[in-house]
Amino acid sequence: MSKMKTHSGAKKRFKLTAKGKVKFKHAKMRHINEHMPKTTKRKLRHAGTLDERDAKLARRLLGVGG
Secondary structure: OOOOOOOHHHHHHEEEOOOOOEEEOOOOOOOOOOOOOHHHHHHHHOOEEOOHHHHHHHHHHHOOOO
């Protein structure tokens, strides 16, 4: 049986924390940010954690179980 491969799109977008939560970076922070309010940019700056229902799928894509 062949090895299970990590989903290459998921490994670019998600990281696992020490407790097993799935961390992600918010969208809309790459370019054309001068029109955005400072408050919006401040909220999007910090990484978030996925909800447990979505994290289960992300963990499976990362190859660390479900």
